[in-house]
Amino acid sequence: MSTSTVPSTPIEGLPMQRDEVKTIYQRSVEGRRAFSAPPLDVPVKPLDELIPAKLRRTTAAKLPQVSEPEIVRHYNRLSKRNFDLDTGFYPLGSCTMKHNPKLHERVAGLPGNARLHPLQDPERAQGALELMHGLQVALGEVAGMPHVSLQPSAGSHGELAGLLVTRAYHEDRGEQRTKVLTPDTAHGTNPATVTMAGYEVVKVGTNPDGGVDVDDLRAKADESVACLMLTNPNTLGVFDANIEEIASIVHGVGATLYYDGANLNAIMGITRPGDMGFDIVHFNLHKSFTQPHGGGGPGAGPIAVSERIAPYLPTPQVVKRDDGSFDLEHDIPKSIGKLRGFQGNYGVFVRSYAYIRSLGAEGLREASEVAVLNANYLLALLRRAGVAEYLPAAFDRICMHEFVLSGAPMKRDLGIRTLDLAKRLLDHGVHPPTVYFPLLVDEALLLEPTETETKETLDHFADVIAEILAEAKGDPEIARNAPYTTPVRRLDEAGAAKRPVIRQPL
Numbered sequence: 001m002s003t004s005t006v007p008s009t010p011i012e013g014l015p016m017q018r019d020e021v022k023t024i025y026q027r028s029v030e031g032r033r034a035f036s037a038p039p040l041d042v043p044v045k046p047l048d049e050l051i052p053a054k055l056r057r058t059t060a061a062k063l064p065q066v067s068e069p070e071i072v073r074h075y076n077r078l079s080k081r082n083f084d085l086d087t088g089f090y091p092l093g094s095c096t097m098k099h100n101p102k103l104h105e106r107v108a109g110l111p112g113n114a115r116l117h118p119l120q121d122p123e124r125a126q127g128a129l130e131l132m133h134g135l136q137v138a139l140g141e142v143a144g145m146p147h148v149s150l151q152p153s154a155g156s157h158g159e160l161a162g163l164l165v166t167r168a169y170h171e172d173r174g175e176q177r178t179k180v181l182t183p184d185t186a187h188g189t190n191p192a193t194v195t196m197a198g199y200e201v202v203k204v205g206t207n208p209d210g211g212v213d214v215d216d217l218r219a220k221a222d223e224s225v226a227c228l229m230l231t232n233p234n235t236l237g238v239f240d241a242n243i244e245e246i247a248s249i250v251h252g253v254g255a256t257l258y259y260d261g262a263n264l265n266a267i268m269g270i271t272r273p274g275d276m277g278f279d280i281v282h283f284n285l286h287k288s289f290t291q292p293h294g295g296g297g298p299g300a301g302p303i304a305v306s307e308r309i310a311p312y313l314p315t316p317q318v319v320k321r322d323d324g325s326f327d328l329e330h331d332i333p334k335s336i337g338k339l340r341g342f343q344g345n346y347g348v349f350v351r352s353y354a355y356i357r358s359l360g361a362e363g364l365r366e367a368s369e370v371a372v373l374n375a376n377y378l379l380a381l382l383r384r385a386g387v388a389e390y391l392p393a394a395f396d397r398i399c400m401h402e403f404v405l406s407g408a409p410m411k412r413d414l415g416i417r418t419l420d421l422a423k424r425l426l427d428h429g430v431h432p433p434t435v436y437f438p439l440l441v442d443e444a445l446l447l448e449p450t451e452t453e454t455k456e457t458l459d460h461f462a463d464v465i466a467e468i469l470a471e472a473k474g475d476p477e478i479a480r481n482a483p484y485t486t487p488v489r490r491l492d493e494a495g496a497a498k499r500p501v502i503r504q505p506l
């Protein structure tokens with residue numbers, strides 16, 4: 001891939017770097033247009049009649065002015081610098097980067113879906129409401145909890161919704177609880193959500209098998225605890241067989257049990273959070289249910305809840321009336337209220353509904369079975385000589401949809417870190433797994449191959465890992481300086497999040 005320098009005009013105060021790509025604003029030339037239409041030859045109302053003067057802006061918006069070929073080339077160029085799911089294998093643990101069927105794009109793009117106005121009256125949006133209702137029913141079935149709200153926009157937003165309904169439930173019973181328990185293997189969004197919802201985070205330890213330390217849980221569970229947030233299988237890829245005991249401890253002190261359903265890919269159609277004793281679950285439609293994700297969205301994090309939590313769900317709810325019509329119900333007295341504008345990311349609902357309907361219950365089950373099979377197959381491949389002594393499995397047992405390796409022996413014996421291995425993988429056309437998470441494992445790599453990858457892809461990945469380790473044995477510098485073939489080399493990974501550069505002239 002070429003890394004040629006793009007000649008560019010620096011924006012004031014922002015020196016251009018050697019390989020920096022111009023923004024669409026930097027390509028803008030006053031007066032340039034993508035297309036021009038002939039002058040109107042029909043009568044039009046005066047502007048003042050169409051939009052009152054007080055609502056109109058007084059200066060023109062500073063939009064980029066570019067020709068149509070420039071627009072097309074700009075975005076095409078950017079897309080080629082990206083590594084996405086359509087580029088190569090993407091075993092990013094906990095993120096479920098499965099293939100997103102292209103059929104879903106066709107369905108989401110149908111004018112009745114894509115061009116529906118969010119303020120359309122329910123009577124005139126019956127098809128959309130029926131689709132949302134159908135999705136609620138299907139998700140309720142997968143969860144084993146019948147009451148569903150599609151409103152939350154992401155997994156973490158679903159977590160927040162889950163804690164807000166938990167708070168409403170306890171307050172309705174006259175209880176003020178202050179703590180939420182999260183295992184130390186939890187995804188980072190769990191403790192962050194706890195704090196955001198105004199609760200105190202209390203960590204629960206992990207036993208040597210990778211499950212919840214039940215004695216530690218028993219010691220920390222008391223009447224001040226509002227909820228335990230759990231992922232099962234957890235982010236170590238381990239299914240916690242003590243779940244019934246855990247549920248009875250949590251319910252014994254009157255707390256709710258929350259299921260982080262981002263890992264649903266291991267269990268769809270096999271077991272259900274509701275059957276395990278959970279009260280609330282969130283789904284990541286952009287993980288298990290094939291909404292394309294990465295780059296920040298859009299996603300959807302619906303929640304399903306048990307009977308006792310149902311009265312507190314967000315408003316409005318999509319309901320089916322007795323006459324068979326669909327509607328938005330606003331009159332829900334104990335509801336926590338509205339969580340966002342409109343009803344959620346509707347296009348996401350269309351894709352996930354298309355996925356569920358095209359696979360059916362059997363297909364969903366098979367997707368989970370193959371996800372687990374693929375993960376175990378890859379884990380078995382990586383247990384071979386030349387790999388396992390440097391990258392051992394963190395837990396020596398059958399995994400679920402993902403598994404964790406530790407790069408600690410590799411660092412000690414070969415002098416390359418997990419980060420170096422990850423960067424070298426890019427030169428082989430493979431996206432790295434999740435690295436340095438879960439924190440519990442030293443130099444961790446979290447791999448989730450998903451069900452949509454072929455045996456050949458998994459075989460190739462295992463070969464590439466063996467090759468990089470053999471190469472590092474000869475010369476660790478190669479991996480330490482990788483990648484070599486990407487548009488940019490090593491990046492300041494925290495910098496992008498901490499110092500975002502806003503290029504749009506205000």
Ligand SMILES: *Cc1c(COP(=O)(O)O)cnc(C)c1O
Pocket residue numbers: 094095154155156157187189190231235260262263284299301
């Ligand atoms: C992805 C993920 C989340 C958060 O979901 P977002 O949609 O990114 O907010 C929470 N928990 C787990 C285990 C996850 O993998």
